[in-house]
Amino acid sequence: MIWKCVLLLVVAVVMQHCYKLALIMGYHKTVYAHWPGKCHSVHPVLQGSEDIALSEDNLAFISSGLRIQVCDLDGIDPRNNEFVGRIYLFDFNNPEAGASEMILPKGMMGPTFNPHGIDTWFDSATGRVYLFVVNHRADEETVELFTFDRKNSNNSLAHVRTYREPEFRSLNDVLAVSSEEFYVTNDGYFRNCWKTLEFLFLLKWSSIVHVTQEGGGEIVATGHALNSLGKSSGLVFATSPVGRFLNVYKRNDDGTLLLRHSIDVGTGIDNIFVHPHTMDLWFGAHPIGHAFLEHTTNLDTPAPSQVIRLHPTGEQDDPFSSVELFELFSDSGKLISASSSVAVSGNRLLIGSLLQKLVYCEMTVPN
Amino acid sequence: MILKAIVLLIALFALQRVWQLSPGFGIHSKGYIHRPGPCRTVKPIQTGSEDITLTDNGIAFISSGLRLNLCKQLFDKKIQQFTGRIYKFNFNDPAHAAVEVALPRELEKDFNPHGVSHWKDASSDELWLFVVNHRKDNDNVEVMKYNHELNSLSLVRSVQSTMFTSVNDILAVGPKSFYASNDGYFHGCLRSLEVVVGLALGSVVFFDGVTASLVVQRQSDLNSMALSEDGTRLFLTKTFEQQINIFNISKENGNLMFDRAIDVGVSIDNIYADPVSEDLWLGAHSSMYLLSQHMTNLDAKAPSKVVRVHPLGLEADRFESYELHSPFGDDGRLISRSSSAVYYQEQMLVGSISDTLVFCDIIV
Numbered sequence: 001m002i003w004k005c006v007l008l009l010v011v012a013v014v015m016q017h018c019y020k021l022a023l024i025m026g027y028h029k030t031v032y033a034h035w036p037g038k039c040h041s042v043h044p045v046l047q048g049s050e051d052i053a054l055s056e057d058n059l060a061f062i063s064s065g066l067r068i069q070v071c072d073l074d075g076i077d078p079r080n081n082e083f084v085g086r087i088y089l090f091d092f093n094n095p096e097a098g099a100s101e102m103i104l105p106k107g108m109m110g111p112t113f114n115p116h117g118i119d120t121w122f123d124s125a126t127g128r129v130y131l132f133v134v135n136h137r138a139d140e141e142t143v144e145l146f147t148f149d150r151k152n153s154n155n156s157l158a159h160v161r162t163y164r165e166p167e168f169r170s171l172n173d174v175l176a177v178s179s180e181e182f183y184v185t186n187d188g189y190f191r192n193c194w195k196t197l198e199f200l201f202l203l204k205w206s207s208i209v210h211v212t213q214e215g216g217g218e219i220v221a222t223g224h225a226l227n228s229l230g231k232s233s234g235l236v237f238a239t240s241p242v243g244r245f246l247n248v249y250k251r252n253d254d255g256t257l258l259l260r261h262s263i264d265v266g267t268g269i270d271n272i273f274v275h276p277h278t279m280d281l282w283f284g285a286h287p288i289g290h291a292f293l294e295h296t297t298n299l300d301t302p303a304p305s306q307v308i309r310l311h312p313t314g315e316q317d318d319p320f321s322s323v324e325l326f327e328l329f330s331d332s333g334k335l336i337s338a339s340s341s342v343a344v345s346g347n348r349l350l351i352g353s354l355l356q357k358l359v360y361c362e363m364t365v366p367n
Numbered sequence: 368m369i370l371k372a373i374v375l376l377i378a379l380f381a382l383q384r385v386w387q388l389s390p391g392f393g394i395h396s397k398g399y400i401h402r403p404g405p406c407r408t409v410k411p412i413q414t415g416s417e418d419i420t421l422t423d424n425g426i427a428f429i430s431s432g433l434r435l436n437l438c439k440q441l442f443d444k445k446i447q448q449f450t451g452r453i454y455k456f457n458f459n460d461p462a463h464a465a466v467e468v469a470l471p472r473e474l475e476k477d478f479n480p481h482g483v484s485h486w487k488d489a490s491s492d493e494l495w496l497f498v499v500n501h502r503k504d505n506d507n508v509e510v511m512k513y514n515h516e517l518n519s520l521s522l523v524r525s526v527q528s529t530m531f532t533s534v535n536d537i538l539a540v541g542p543k544s545f546y547a548s549n550d551g552y553f554h555g556c557l558r559s560l561e562v563v564v565g566l567a568l569g570s571v572v573f574f575d576g577v578t579a580s581l582v583v584q585r586q587s588d589l590n591s592m593a594l595s596e597d598g599t600r601l602f603l604t605k606t607f608e609q610q611i612n613i614f615n616i617s618k619e620n621g622n623l624m625f626d627r628a629i630d631v632g633v634s635i636d637n638i639y640a641d642p643v644s645e646d647l648w649l650g651a652h653s654s655m656y657l658l659s660q661h662m663t664n665l666d667a668k669a670p671s672k673v674v675r676v677h678p679l680g681l682e683a684d685r686f687e688s689y690e691l692h693s694p695f696g697d698d699g700r701l702i703s704r705s706s707s708a709v710y711y712q713e714q715m716l717v718g719s720i721s722d723t724l725v726f727c728d729i730i731v
Contacts, residue, residue, distance in 0.1 A: 028389070029632070030630075030631070030632025030633065030691065031691070032632075032633075032672075032674060032691045032692055032693030033690065033691065033692045033693070034401060034403070034692055034693050034694060034731070035731060036731060037731050264397075265397070266396070266397035266399075267397070308399065324400065324698070325397055325399050325400065325698070326399060326400045326401060327399035327400070327401045327696060328401065330401075330693065332690070332691075364730055364731050365401075365402055365403065365404055365730060365731050
């Protein structure tokens with residue numbers, strides 16, 4: 001009798017878990033195309049534009065060429081292993097010029113350079129732009145710090161420092177707080193074949209690490225598949241594309257984080273862009289989980305893309321207690337597959353993808 | 368032993384029905400907001416604009432004030448106070464409000480309009496309006512003549528038939544002939560049972576002006592109809608199954624031969640076939656769960672969505688392949704429970720079951 005009850009319970013738990021996975025996979029979802037205005041691909045980006053960081057003067061830094069395989073058995077399209085890590089520059093003040101490849105320091109090439117999330121920090125005293133880049137080196141996870149001098153650089157990045165911390169396990173995105181202090185996400189605990197199990201069992205083993213001026217990393221938050229980071233007036237944001245939610249944290253003076261809200265966004269939001277003027281949050285998103293996975297196993301299979309704008313509507317002391325969600329861009333994968341990032345300047349939109357193109361749109365409709 | 372088998376069968380059947388109904392139920396759907404251009408509500412409509420029929424010169428007739436006869440006890444009591452009306456909106460003068468059309472005297476006290484359609488005589492410009500009317504006792508199809516100068520309707524004929532079990536939409540194919548879709552059989556709260564169990568009690572009736580005949584039988588979940596530009600094909604929406612069924616029309620007797628079904632991926636309501644582009648425009652409900660909440664409390668917003676199906680196939684089989692677009696999405700702030708959408712010269716009207724009517728300029 002007891003055994004029957006236990007069996008029933010196990011079956012119920014397994015069924016409920018399968019239902020959660022089915023929702024993540026999005027087999028029930030359909031994508032409907034609509035663009036905010038004229039859109040076109042930005043030359044010459046073809047091997048991904050996973051993350052975009054916008055500087056004060058409307059220069060967008062784009063990480064490209066991310067090689068995502070962490071396990072021989074994960075079925076990633078072998079062409080992805082040949083991708084070349086690059087940083088591109090796109091000038092919103094001159095959109096017709098396309099994206100230009102930045103000159104990287106010696107040593108930042110081949111297996112040593114596999115860029116993922118990026119963020120900028122502007123030092124108003126020196127006029128210098130600092131660029132933090134998550135780097136999946138062949139044997140270790142690091143964060144590279146570069147500087148960019150617009151006036152004297154001829155499009156090159158100077159390497160300042162490599163950060164290595166034992167807390168860096170499976171890095172995804174970086175959030176600069178000063179030229180010497182930042183946060184990073186570990187999107188999971190493992191960065192090998194165990195990652196698949198971490199995903200299947202929906203384990204909440206991802207974390208946010210705070211790296212301080214004094215050195216050393218400290219885990220300040222954990223959660224389910226945390227991915228990208230953003231900040232705005234005392235708040236820190238973290239997305240979860242698998243969990244389809246946005247976490248809103250209060251940032252304490254000592255750099256620790258306190259979770260205030262976990263907002264269901266209904267779609268796989270990836271990298272976050274905090275609008276410098278409106279404070280709205282913009283996301284590149286993956287609306288259908290299984291289509292995203294199929295695209296990573298075969299680059300020729302299109303995956304739908306989506307850009308979401310989240311507008312906080314709560315009171316001044318708690319703006320994210322209620323939100324409105326807008327969908328600025330939706331595509332079946334015809335124009336761009338697996339949109340992972342977005343940057344906004346005026347009524348122009350730059351959309352990045354995990355493994356494919358970069359797209360520029362004019363937003364004709366006020367949305 | 369037999370009892371255990373029966374219980375298992377019922378459980379499996381229930382599971383299968385939950386599986387089939389849950390995509391349409393949309394518990395996890397979000398009503399993302401997006402617009403094709405500037406949008407606004409059309410005065411003075413606030414108690415529904417369930418169906419819209421559009422003439423070739425840009426005049427839209429809208430049915431308003433629908434009081435659905437489905438489990439009234441659970442619905443918001445305000446719905447029973449609605450007044451049935453027909454409004455007219457002119458796409459050539461969109462800044463003007465919608466104007467109420469004078470009803471025939473015979474219908475003033477017994478008018479609960481649902482689907483609408485029209486027939487225009489190509490040479491004389493005479494216009495007939497066909498309206499599904501849920502009268503107190505049964506469903507009738509009112510065939511009315513429209514007077515342009517007086518902006519009024521006169522009753523030509525009130526068609527009754529025992530084949531009209533629960534008429535939803537109407538499709539005129541001549542000044543006297545039409546197709547009528549029955550979305551089910553039972554009225555009142557028993558309809559929920561029909562939907563949940565999936566009883567195939569819906570049908571399509573063809574009325575040639577004299578006699579009525581069943582041209583589609585034993586179907587569930589039927590809703591709205593539209594005609595292809597050349598008049599040879601009929602499009603029929605199925606709401607929970609999220610499909611459009613395409614039929615070929617027999618010229619001799621109006622019979623319908625099933626051709627293909629296309630998946631639309633969302634719970635669709637009324638359909639409009641654009642004669643110029645051949646696109647199909649649909650009002651849709653991205654969450655039937657939130658829709659049902661809105662029915663019990665009209666102040667609870669429900670998301671709205673417009674879907675445009677663009678055919679890519681060759682002339683012989685236009686919808687063999689197709690693209691799905693969505694020009695409009697709303698969380699209910701502007702319009703709740705969109706049930707219809709029509710397009711005319713880069714403009715769009717979106718109707719709702721019990722809420723507003725929205726007009727949009729389409730600039731993207």
